Amino acid sequence: QVQLVESGGGLVQPGGSLRLSCAASGIIFSINAMGWYRQAPGKQRELVAAITTGGSTNYADSVKGRFTISRDNAKKMVYLQMNSLKPDDTAVYYCNSKAPITGDVYWGQGTQVTVSS
Numbered sequence: 001q002v003q004l005v006e007s008g009g010g011l012v013q014p015g016g017s018l019r020l021s022c023a024a025s026g027i028i029f030s031i032n033a034m035g036w037y038r039q040a041p042g043k044q045r046e047l048v049a050a051i052t053t054g055g056s057t058n059y060a061d062s063v064k065g066r067f068t069i070s071r072d073n074a075k076k077m078v079y080l081q082m083n084s085l086k087p088d089d090t091a092v093y094y095c096n097s098k099a100p101i102t103g104d105v106y107w108g109q110g111t112q113v114t115v116s117s
Helices: none
Strands: 003-007 010-012 018-025 033-039 046-051 057-059 067-072 077-082 091-098 105-107 111-115
Touching (some): 046 067, 046 077
Antiparallel strands (some): 033 091, 091 111
């Protein structure tokens, strides 16, 4: 059974930082591409950052220079370091995994990030 469990969300003031973590189980983590998505109220879910098995990364323009995605294949973990947070970053953040051969996509349950003074 595939499980992606996010943690690290919370309330932070503008300009602050948070680090999200995603623990994966039930998948061959080292061969799956991993990503973070977010969904704000009334908006569509959007890609925030993604990382390939080789470590190549891709970011939404809105977070470039502020967010960093990383992965630890040995621990089956993916992280999202978020700095210089803005109120527009407020959303539920979801961990995502995509299998390379089957194309199966998996989602975590999400973690709330609220940026407010």
